Amino acid sequence: MRLLLPCLTAAIATLAGCGKDNDSASNMAKMEVRLTDAPGDYKAVTLDVQQVEINVKGDAVDPQGWQTLTLLKPGAYDVMSYTNGNSALLTSADFPAGRISQIRLILGPNNSVTTKDGQIYDLKTPSGQTAGVKLKVDADLTKNVTYALVLDFDVAKSIVERGNWKPGNDKKERFLLKPVIRTVANAVAGGIKGTVTPAEARPTILAIRTSVAPNDTVSTTSDAAGGFLMSGLPAGAYRVEFKTIAPYKNAVATPITVANDQISDMGKVNLN
Incomplete structure (x- = not known):
């Protein structure tokens, strides 16, 4: 039964x-x-x-x-x-x-x-x-x-x-x-999304949760169109880093806050 x-x-x-x-x-x-x-x-x-x-x-x-x-x-x-x-x-x-x-x-x-x-x-x-x-x-x-x-x-x-x-x-x-x-x-959990330009840069993207110690880090890469999404992120403050190779530039985004019920949109990130 x-x-x-x-x-x-x-x-x-x-x-x-x-x-x-x-x-x-x-x-x-x-x-x-x-x-x-x-x-x-x-x-x-x-x-x-x-x-x-x-x-x-x-x-x-x-x-x-x-x-x-x-x-x-x-x-x-x-x-x-x-x-x-x-x-x-x-x-x-x-x-x-x-x-x-x-x-x-x-x-x-x-x-x-x-x-x-x-x-x-x-x-x-x-x-x-x-x-x-x-x-x-x-x-x-x-x-x-x-x-x-x-x-x-x-x-x-x-x-x-x-x-x-x-x-x-x-x-x-x-x-x-x-x-x-x-x-x-x-x-x-929520997440962070955005778009890198130019799309050809294809950076490694790190979301580092700075509101906890030790810091949690989640990584991803952008897709062929430059878009990226990191989901399943616990709420907190994050520093987002973009690491690529020449001729493109690395970048560190303004600190961003993630809420459990939201996807925070960073918009476009220029790596030229």
């Missing part, structure tokens, strides 16, 4: 890593799906995570609207390990900019709970939930911005103990899994 759970990972303590993208004409946003947990009175709660699907067309009835994401590690996740700001990265993918409407997490059959005394019990799925539990997302994605979508799994409310179960009864019948999930979408 497979359980469909909606999933959206909330803005979670671990920010999206810096990346680079040389396609300045891109209309894509990057999205991370993460798993976190509100603490509960158990030693461990293991979810058999098999698949994540996101609706990118805004029409849950249209099967073409669902996009399946490849998990970094399908299988068992002890959600009790991801509390107090910790999270598990399930998947990361590029999506067309615009609205996403729903998300769901598909679980396999090997879900379990470990009680404080060390006993392990299967988590049984009520028959009414086998068709899936869906959550609305209604998040607007901006191109080239990185987002964290968090599935905040409330263990205390999601695991229900049968009132008539007694020691000696079938262990598989003690607990039911009735997921209670809070979903949040936050932008966690």
Whole structure:
């Protein structure tokens, strides 16, 4: 039996890593799906995570609207390990900019709970939930911005103990899994774009985040038309350096500030 759970990972303590993208004409946003947990009175709660699907067309009835994401590690996740700001990265993918409407997490059959005394019990799925539990997302994605979508799994409310179960009864019948999930979408990184002239200079471009110590550095090169884009940059102040060879000149741009939900445009940078 497979359980469909909606999933959206909330803005979670671990920010999206810096990346680079040389396609300045891109209309894509990057999205991370993460798993976190509100603490509960158990030693461990293991979810058999098999698949994540996101609706990118805004029409849950249209099967073409669902996009399946490849998990970094399908299988068992002890959600009790991801509390107090910790999270598990399930998947990361590029999506067309615009609205996403729903998300769901598909679980396999090997879900379990470990009680404080060390006993392990299967988590049984009520028959009414086998068709899936869906959550609305209604998040607007901006191109080239990185987002964290968090599935905040409330263990205390999601695991229900049968009132008539007694020691000696079938262990598989003690607990039911009735997921209670809070979903949040936050932008966690922005970027810097611009155009170098002449395009033939093809410089190496460094974005150095000066607002942290030690400084973070992300690099890229311009494309054939002179355009460049560095996305997935955490918020902060940056110094942007352009390094090329003669007859072109190196350059250092005026300090630029990156916000999580924006792509800062440097305009044209002259290397003559």
